[in-house]
Amino acid sequence: MTETAGRTARETRPPGVLGVGESAQRPDATLKVTGEFAYASDLWLDGMVWGVTLRSPHPSAWIRSVDVGPALAVPGVRAVLTHEDVPGEKYxxxxxxxxxxxxxxxxxxQGEPVxxxxxxxxxxxxxxxxxIVVDYEPREPVTDPRRSRNIVRYQPVRVGDTFEADVVVTGEYEVGMQDQAFLGPESGLAVPAEDGGVDLFIATQWLHVDRDQLAPCLGLPPEKVRLTLSGVGGAFGAxxxxxxxxxxxxxxxxxxxxVKIVYGREESFFGHVHRHPxxxxxxxxATRDGRxxxxxxxILLDGGAYCSSSPAVVGNAASLGVGPYVVPNVRVDATGVYTNNPPCGAMRGFGAVQACYAYESQMDRLAAACGLSPVEIRARNAVSQGSALITGQVIDxxxxLAEMLRELEAMxxxxxxxxxxxxxxxxxxxxxxxxxGVRRGVGYGVGIKNICFSEGFDDYSTARVRAELVAGRPHVTVHTAAAEVGQGLVTVQAQIARxxxxxxxVTVATADTSVGSAGSxxxxxxxxxxxxxxxAACQAVRARFEGMPAREALEKFGPIEETREYRHRPTHPMHPETGQGDxxxxxxxxxxRAVVDVDVELGLVKVVExxxxxxxxxxxxxxxxEGQIHGGSAQGLxxxxxxxxxxxxxxxxxxxxxxxxxxxxxxxxxxxxxxxxNPDPAAPYGLRGAGEPPTLSSTPAIAAAVRAATGRELTRVPIRPEDIALA
Incomplete structure (x- = not known):
């Protein structure tokens, strides 16, 4: 059941033209439901061969030698490559x-490609x-992030100098390593081109950055490495x-x-990054009245063996580390370290998820210590427009938030x-x-998530829009490099054009690198x-209509094509010592709000609502x-x-x-x-990114509800049956 409030007026457009604000049907919906959608794993070309990766069984080891001879002797084997065969940069x-x-x-x-x-x-x-015979000399791996001295990034946040209060609560919390668990494993098809380059048909999230990493390793200029998006079976950062x-x-x-490579499910777990534990x-x-x-x-984040996006994850954990609350004095230390655990990087919520579980658990402890309800403690400290985050950035x-909490409580x-x-x-x-042995519990959770890239990253997108007459009717083609990963972006692009x-x-062309970057x-x-x-590109096309209806303009001027880049307002890096900055x-x-039933004797949990x-x-x-909110909530569950x-x-x-x-x-x-x-005046149509925030707040809400049902402290997620039954 869904209720909306504060709807704005729709733009004027002809009847039957489903544009912004309406539930236009996804063009891939029927194909996916019937199993006919072509994913990257379905790619096929005559004469193609299959690639497979040999991976390390050890989390840390020297490689003394690699003997590929036995593999080359197998009938049907076409090539065996090692790092010595990398044609360009090796990293x-x-x-x-x-x-x-x-x-x-x-x-x-463990799982590193060899x-x-x-x-x-x-x-x-x-x-x-x-x-293939690999002579490994295993080493003692560093697997406890608390023992690691190899830091990816350290980011403090410092505000104020008063660290005494009437009511003080402390807690230690832990978040396990979560996988993105997309249903379509990694897959792609590489095709050599006549110009000495390569065309790659790939399930990815970021076509141009893939290309920019690939080209140096292949020893090719970027223009000879061409990527086309193939059907993606989920992504979530991985x-x-x-x-x-x-x-x-x-x-x-x-x-x-x-050459086609398709990972199986087990290899997929080793072939992509995970959420940072x-x-x-x-x-x-706080004061006695809960202020x-x-x-x-x-905050200590385990980045695993390689950097990936750990620096940005640390930045998010630090800047959003106390949540959407007004706090005059702050001392946050966020650190990401290398270990010999699997590499970690982007996953839905991106650093804010881990911090949210901890600070929301703390807000429940503080509510109990002050004799307030979970909603009241949050509402009394909630940010609003004009409040400053702990980084000094003003919410403009x-x-x-306080009204949202009251709305939730009244449901x-x-x-x-x-x-x-x-x-x-x-x-x-x-x-x-x-x-x-079943007990019911109710819990609340609040989350705040940054939208778009942060800390000075040059974040932009490019779109090419072409209007022309096709069979006597106006037709629009939208071309971007933005990856449709299941979120419905293709549908939204068409709605904007309409x-x-x-x-x-309206046709949304397949995303590829022949148009300017759209980012990740x-x-x-x-x-x-x-x-x-x-x-912006559509508005440029419309300006060339000179006030005429589309059909008349296209009959008079012929096809009209415009390309535009869109950049949001600039951001700035956090200060390395104080954490301040927009x-x-x-x-x-x-x-x-989560409602759960818990069998306190067996440790079983059922989320009721x-x-x-x-x-x-x-x-x-x-x-x-609605699908995005449901999906984000499911990953938080x-x-x-x-x-x-x-x-x-x-x-x-x-x-x-x-x-x-x-x-x-x-x-x-x-x-x-x-x-x-509540429109954001700085954003197109006033929109606010919506896919990630539900992932943050659903986890602590469910954990709080389980605590309410059991009386257990439960300081770690995921909560296991033994945490309840054997506590």
């Missing part, structure tokens, strides 16, 4: 070029890869980094024939549990319980930045927006109760969906949503 990386294309002399995590095999059949390639891209291209260029210590001080005086926080657009609670239906109980129809040009027939499909930024670029473009808020209030500035597509990559001594113990559990439709409860529209 790449998003922020720091520290990651080898193939291991050079040593491996730093060699490549190409063969006529994927099973042949796998069998040959297993025959496709920002390279996986098999450079490997497929190396093999294709070596063999002068197409975190250890956090917080201290909150925050100070917050101290120590609507931020009605009716679900009715009491009926014991007649086993499906309503924790454990369900397995009949683990008949309700005798709104701005009043033309019903991450940071909840594409509707803002690529939406802004599409809008580091973020836009901020988004979401609040959750999730309710959420979120301010999105302006709704572009109501149905897609997974982090709260079930999702964790188990790593012991640097080794992953559960690289499969049998052992790594993700929420299914049976785990997700009914959701009640209230979506507010």
């Amino acid at each position: 790449y990386g998003l922020e720091l070029k520290d990651q080898p294309v193939l291991a050079v002399d040593e491996v730093r995590y 060699a490549l095999v190409a063969a006529d059949h994927p099973e042949t390639a796998r069998r040959a890869a297993a025959m 496709r920002e980094d390279l996986s098999m891209q450079v490997h497929a291209c190396m093999l294709a260029l070596r063999l002068n024939r197409p 975190a250890r956090m210590r917080y201290e909150h001080g 925050l005086v100070y917050v101290k926080a120590d 657009s609507p931020a009605p 009716p609670l679900p009715p009491p549990r009926s014991g007649a239906d086993l499906r309503s109980l924790p454990g369900g129809v397995s009949q683990t319980t008949h309700g005798e 709104t701005e040009l009043g033309v019903e027939h 499909s991450s940071a909840s930024r594409q509707s803002y930045v690529t939406g802004g670029a599409v809008r 580091s973020h473009t836009q901020l988004a808020l979401c609040v959750h 999730l309710a959420a209030v979120q301010d999105v500035g302006r709704i572009l597509n109501p149905q897609q927006l 997974g982090l709260a109760l079930m999702e964790e990559i188990q790593v012991r001594d640097g080794r992953v113990l559960n690289p499969s969906f049998t052992d790594y559990l993700i929420p299914t439709v049976l785990d997700m409860p009914p959701m009640t949503l209230k979506i507010l529209e």
